[in-house]
Amino acid sequence: MNFINTIEKKRDKERLSKEEIRDFINRYVAGEIPDYQVSALLMAIYLNGCDDEETYELTMAMAESGDIMDLSGIPGIKVDKHSTGGVGDKVTLIAAPVAAACGVPTAKMSGRGLGFTGGTIDKLESIPGFSVSLEEDEFISQVKKTGYALIGQTKDLTPADKLLYALRDVTGTVGCIPLIASSIMSKKIAAGSDAIVLEVTHGTGAFMKDERSACELARIMIDIGRRAGLYMRAVITDMNEPLGHAIGNSLEVIEAIEALKGNAVPDVLEVMEVIIPEMIMAGGKAGSKEEAWKLAVDQVSSGRALEVFKKMIEAQHGNPCVADDYSLFPQAAVKTEVYAERNGYLSVKDCAGIGECVKVLGGGRITKEQMIDLSVGLDMKVKNGERVSKGDCLCEIYSRNNNEAEAARKQYLNSVEITDEEPVKNRLIYTLDD
Ligand code: URA
Helix, strand or coil, rough: HHHHHHHHHHHHHCCCCHHHHHHHHHHHHCCCCHHHHHHHHHHHHHHHEEEEEEEHHHHHHCEEEEECCCCCCCCCEEEEEECCCCCCCHHHHHHHHHHHHHHCCEEECCCCCCCCCCHHHHHHHHCCCCCCCCCCCHHHHHHHHHHHEEEEECCCHHHHHHHHHHHHCCCCCCCCHHHHHHHHHHHHCCCCCCEEEEEEEECCCEEEEEEHHHHHHHHHHHHHHHHCEEEEEEEEECCCCCCCEEEHHHHHHHHHHHHHCCCCCCHHHHHHHHHHHHHHCCCCCCHHHHHHHHHHHHHHHHHHHHHHHHHHHHHCCCCCHHHHCHHHHHCCCEEEEHHHCCEEEECCCHHHHHHHHHCCCCCCCCCCCCCCCCCCCCEEECCCCCCEEEEEEEEEEECCCHHHHHHHHHHHHEEEEECCCCCCCCCEECCCCC
């Protein structure tokens, strides 16, 4: 097949056939098509889009470019959860052990943070000793034993996505719905679960800047998953302000542990109340949202959800005592406070800008290989829309030194303002078909 014809077809807004898509992915992974030609095709897709059929074929070709996990040895409906990313989004850390405690086998494959968004793998690595690298058989036996395991992407999974994501990153083609949907769903399909609950975020702290694009991305990912035979659900989450109070790896794990102890802060609780029932129902353990939430609350108040989380930590070589003694987490050397300069309402202008504070502090990545400091971050004492008086503490900064604390303070103050009018708040979360 002549790859130039494939590029020209997409340039001229024609549909690509399954054979053309398979040929593109197989030969690119084999090193037979140069990056400059694939860049041209990615830009043509970025500009002219793909229909649902093409997006599905692209996803399956990417999923099948490497290993596909076989989780059939684990009894029950295996449920995975995915967030398209945000600032302070620690819901996976809470939802997975709660669902597992309710009897839903949770086989979770997660990613690292990049740019202004955090990643579940980095967060868990703030637990001393914790390992995210399990062989497939260890992963499966841990899910069977404890109901829950969480690993990083293995090297043999979706090699096509690894190559394409790196190329999109440097060719201005990341923000394209068919390419995002195929990238995420190829990894989810290869990870082998039976059901997927998607959390699709929108706003200044998300990839999708507006709610309409988030709904479209969710619709396409649901379509791909259903064609692949998976049970799919999606929730749409507002990310115009960070979720919860903590932003930064160890700080977010501590906030998640508090939620597992029954002390979730209000916005985290609101998201838990939607996502956790979706996971429990997807796993066939409840017939309604109310029944599922009641089960979840029972598992939290009895301490069983926290117990599952601790068992998972222990099975993955981490120190489960962190759940009872937060001083065992890596500690930042300097703690400083940021104060309100006037009376008014705190208004978040740029949620991604607040996420960038963690990067400024050395706790977020600019390149995929970068080492990060897991102790640093922010504790937002005041949330969007809350009233403040001059001199009130708006947030605490955990840093390695005073210079980085000052840079983060400036970054934080550029991302928020104090207004006379109360800012308009969006609906935080809803299930797509609500
Ligand atoms: N996350 C992914 O895995 N892929 C994308 O393209 C965007 C977000």
